[in-house]
Amino acid sequence: MADFATSEELKARLDWTLDADEERIATAALEDASDLARYHAGRDWPDAASAPRLVRTLVLKACKRYMTNPSGYVQSRAGDETLGWNDTQGENAGTVYYTDDEQKLLAEIGGRKPGLVSAEVSAWGSVCRPMVAGLVPVAQSARGSKPFPLFSDEVEPW
Template sequence: MAYATLTELQGRLDWELDEDERRIAVGALEDASDLAASYGRAWPEATAPRLVKTLVLKAASRYVRNPNGYTQSRAGDETLAWSEAHGRDAGSVYFTREEIRLLTEFGGRKPTFSSAPVTAWESTLRPDRGGLVPAGYPGDPFPMFSSDRGPW
C-alpha cells in the first residue's frame, strides 16, 4: 500500500532514478505510507487526501536524496557525519514534528483533554445524603463518595 506513486516521486527529484534507486524509492513510499497511516489513520489508498500524499512524497524524497542521513561529507579525508537532530530516525524514512502534527490532526487524532469518574476502593454512596456534599459556593452540591467506616 502506498499513498503516492513512483512517478509522482520521480517528479520531485532532480535526476532519473536507476534500478536500485527505484527499488529503494518504492520501499520508501511504502514505509512513508505506513507511517502516515499510523500517525493519522488508514485512509483508503485510492482516496487518500492530497495533504497525506504530499507528506508521504516529502518523506520519501527526503530519504531517497539522503538514504544514510548524512549531514556532512568530505571526499579528501573521507569525513562523514550524522545529525542528532533526528536521532534514531537518521538514515530512515521519517516525518518531522510538524508533519506528524498535521497527520494526527488530519486523521482526527488531535490530543484532547477528558476526565473519568474515580472512586475510592470499597467506597459507597451514603444513603442519607446520596453522596453529595456542599461545594462551598452557591450551586449544586459536589458528589463525594466514602466508606461506611469514615466520617463522610
Template sequence: MAYATLDELKGRLDWELDEDELRIAAGALDDASDLAATYGRDWPEATAPRLVKTLVLKSAARYLRNPNGYTQSRAGDETLAWSDIGRDSGTVYFAREEIRLLEELAGRKPGITSVAVFAWGTKQRGHSAAGLVPVNYSPASPFPLFEDEASPW
C-alpha cells in the same frame, strides 16, 4: 498500500531513476505510507487527506536524495557527518512537525479533554445504584454515596 505513486515521486526528483533506484523508491513509498498510518491512522488510499500524500512523498524523496542521512561530506580528508536524528538517519522518517501534522489529521490533538469521573464504587450515570466510598478514619466503615438522576452528588 502506498498513499502516493511512483510516478508522483519521480515528479519530485530532479533526475531519472535507474532500475535499482526505482526498486528503492517503491520501498521508500511503502515505508513512508506505513509510518503515516502509524503516526496518523490507517486511512483508505482513496480517501486519505491530500496532506498525507504530500508528507509521504516528502519523506520518500528526502530518503532518495540522501539515503545515508549525511549532513556534511568532504572529499579531501574523507569527512562525513550525520545529523542528530539518531536512529532515523539513513531510513525513511518523518520530522517532528510532520508527525504532529499526521496526528492532527488523525484527530489525535494533544491538549485538554473532558473525562467522565465516577466516585469509588458507584456506577455510571443511568444505572441507579448506591455506592460505598472508602474512608480514612476509625471505625473504617465505608461511607454511602448515592447516585441521583438529577445530581451526581
C-alpha cells in the same frame, strides 16, 4: 493496503532519473512512508484516493528526503573525506522518517488532537446525590443523616 503515492509522483519530485536499483528502493520507501503515515495518523483510509491530499504530500516529502540522502548525512567534505551524522535524527538516520512537525500534522489529520483531557473520576459504587448549595453531603449511616453546612447563606445562617 495501497500506497498513498506512486513512484511516478516521486520521480517527478526528484532531480535525476532513477536506475533500476533506485526504483526498487523508491518503491520500498513509498511503502514504508505510507505505513508510517497510517501509524502516525492513527487510522487507515480504505484506499489512497480517499485519504486527504496532504497525506500524499507528506509521504512524497519523506520519500524525497530519503532518496536525496539515503545514508542520513548532515555533513560532507570532499577534501579530507569527512562524512557526518547528526544525533537529532537518532535511530531515523538513513531511513524513511517524519519530522516531529509532520508527525503532529498526521496525528491531527487522523483526528487525534494533542493536549490535556479531563475525565470524571468517582469511587466504585458511589451514589450521586443532589448537592445543596453551601452544604456538604454526609453518609447515610451518620447520626441524623442531615447535610453539614459548609458556609452560611442568606436564607439559613449558621
